[in-house]
Amino acid sequence: MKDTLDMQAPAGLDDLIVCPQCDAAYRLKRPGHGERAICQRCHKVLISPRKDAGLRIIAVAFAVLFLILGAAVFPFLTIDAAGNRNAVSVLDAAFAFTGGSLLLLSLAALALIILIPLVRVLLILYVLLPLVLDRPAARHAIPAFRLSEALRPWSMAEIFAIGCAVALVKVTDLANVGFGPAFWMFGLLVVLGIAQDSFMCRWSVWHALENPKNS
Amino acid sequence: MVGMARAGKSEKFVNAREMGVVACRRCTKAWPLGVATCGRCGHTLVSRDHLSLHRVWAFWVLGVACYIPANIFPMLNTRTLFLNEESTIISGAVELAQYGNLGIALIILFASVVIPLSKFWAVAFLAVSVRQQRVISTRFRQVLYEVVEYIGRWSMIDIFVVAILSALVQLKTLASISPGLASIFFALSVIFTMLSAQAFDPRMIWDVQGKDGGPRRDE
Numbered sequence: 001m002k003d004t005l006d007m008q009a010p011a012g013l014d015d016l017i018v019c020p021q022c023d024a025a026y027r028l029k030r031p032g033h034g035e036r037a038i039c040q041r042c043h044k045v046l047i048s049p050r051k052d053a054g055l056r057i058i059a060v061a062f063a064v065l066f067l068i069l070g071a072a073v074f075p076f077l078t079i080d081a082a083g084n085r086n087a088v089s090v091l092d093a094a095f096a097f098t099g100g101s102l103l104l105l106s107l108a109a110l111a112l113i114i115l116i117p118l119v120r121v122l123l124i125l126y127v128l129l130p131l132v133l134d135r136p137a138a139r140h141a142i143p144a145f146r147l148s149e150a151l152r153p154w155s156m157a158e159i160f161a162i163g164c165a166v167a168l169v170k171v172t173d174l175a176n177v178g179f180g181p182a183f184w185m186f187g188l189l190v191v192l193g194i195a196q197d198s199f200m201c202r203w204s205v206w207h208a209l210e211n212p213k214n215s
Numbered sequence: 216m217v218g219m220a221r222a223g224k225s226e227k228f229v230n231a232r233e234m235g236v237v238a239c240r241r242c243t244k245a246w247p248l249g250v251a252t253c254g255r256c257g258h259t260l261v262s263r264d265h266l267s268l269h270r271v272w273a274f275w276v277l278g279v280a281c282y283i284p285a286n287i288f289p290m291l292n293t294r295t296l297f298l299n300e301e302s303t304i305i306s307g308a309v310e311l312a313q314y315g316n317l318g319i320a321l322i323i324l325f326a327s328v329v330i331p332l333s334k335f336w337a338v339a340f341l342a343v344s345v346r347q348q349r350v351i352s353t354r355f356r357q358v359l360y361e362v363v364e365y366i367g368r369w370s371m372i373d374i375f376v377v378a379i380l381s382a383l384v385q386l387k388t389l390a391s392i393s394p395g396l397a398s399i400f401f402a403l404s405v406i407f408t409m410l411s412a413q414a415f416d417p418r419m420i421w422d423v424q425g426k427d428g429g430p431r432r433d434e
Contacts, residue, residue: 016245018231018238022357023418025231025238025245041228041421042357046243079383086385093382105399109378112371146241146256153364153409156371163375169319170311170376171384206242210255 017203019044047203054132057124060196064121067185067192068157072114076164076182081175089182090114090160112156117189120155123148124196131208142209149202158193161186230421237262267416271342274411279335281404289395291377293384301395304328304373327373327401330366334408337363338415345419356420363412370405374398 017028019039030047031037037047050056075087090113093106127145130138138144164186168177231238236245237260239253246253246260253260289301302310304327312320337359344356377394384392 013236013245013247016231016236017243018236018245020238020240020243021417022421023230023232023238024228024421025234025236042417077379077383081389084389086383088379088382093378102394102399105374105394105402106378108402109374113375142256146258149241153368153413156368156375159369159371160375162369163372163379166319166322166372167376167379167383169316170380175384175390177383203243206244206255210244 017046048201049204050199053199054128056199057196058128058132060192061121061125064192067189068118071182071185074182075180078178078180079175087180113160116151117155117157120148120151137209157186158190161190232262264416267414268342270414271411274407274414275338278404278407278411281400281407282331285397285401285404288397290397292393292395295390323373326370330370334363334367338411341415353420360417367409367412374402
């Protein structure tokens with residue numbers, strides 16, 4: 001690799017983008033709206049700017065915010081067996097196991113289904129709202145966005161939606177079960193989550209946080 | 216798609232490390248080798264995380280250790296009018312299949328048995344293979360890493376089903392379901408294996424290439 005030594009000039013570092021997954025280095029060339037820059041070695045998407053992405057993400061984030069709150073409070077499944085009716089919301093489910101060590105399990109479930117997605121959406125709003133409104137970045141916006149990225153794999157609302165469907169089938173021979181409004185909210189959350197991921201170009205957000213004027 | 220110019224003059228891929236550059240894995244900004252934290256996002260910069268394999272193995276062992284009791288203890292206690300039964304993960308799925316819900320039984324078996332077991336195997340394989348000089352198709356290992364990262368969370372499905380069922384089926388004397396001890400172990404096992412996969416540094420997959428006789432092109 002002797003032919004790369006001349007690239008070591010420190011001034012060139014800003015023109016460099018490195019794939020976080022395979023460490024391949026590229027000279028930065030910003031793609032236009034709708035285009036994507038992809039690592040040619042491991043095919044990770046490095047930059048994928050979309051037109052008005054910030055506005056769309058914020059719109060989706062508000063929708064997600066209200067859906068999460070609704071999904072926590074409204075019942076997601078109702079059961080009816082020989083006159084005994086029971087409708088449960090996520091909050092009910094979380095506090096179902098209150099006995100001893102199972103309490104830990106319920107707190108973990110509540111965190112994964114509601115709290116972490118909620119925190120993420122609030123952090124995203126906090127970081128992106130000033131950027132989209134052309135204001136200076138919010139205080140501590142950088143650690144906030146970093147936290148939101150770190151929480152990404154732990155936000156499991158969509159897995160819970162599938163869990164609802166499985167649970168429904170499991171008890172159909174025991175009793176009459178039906179989906180409550182919160183189930184459909186979780187379904188929508190799944191779709192919105194995918195939409196948000198496709199609009200969100202992390203590189204652009206970091207870049208905008210670093211150079212507020214260019215955003 | 217925009218093809219970015221490779222840094223360096225040849226057609227080969229150049230690792231940032233070989234250029235004396237360390238990249239932030241959170242925000243992809245490049246810094247000179249030796250800088251400790253990323254000035255943009257504050258993430259710790261490590262060119263190659265050699266301790267990462269220790270963390271991978273530590274979480275891996277914890278994950279496997281929790282997976283064993285998760286399969287021995289009962290996952291669900293079902294109490295109906297006439298009987299009181301306890302079912303483990305596997306016996307619960309077998310029961311479902313016997314009642315004719317083959318599809319759901321397969322989903323449960325897939326999420327709670329096939330995914331965890333293949334994840335244990337895949338993480339161990341990735342961790343072992345970075346140590347070997349012999350190049351085992353890097354492309355295959357990269358895909359394996361991405362699959363493991365993506366699919367690991369889905370094992371939580373069984374925990375959520377247990378939580379939902381125990382909250383829902385509380386019909387006084389008629390029937391009630393409560394979670395068994397296995398649910399805690401299973402949740403811990405999923406969390407530990409996720410941490411284990413996250414600790415793995417995928418850049419090591421591509422380093423082996425460089426070591427033995429120049430980079431190999433995979434395309």
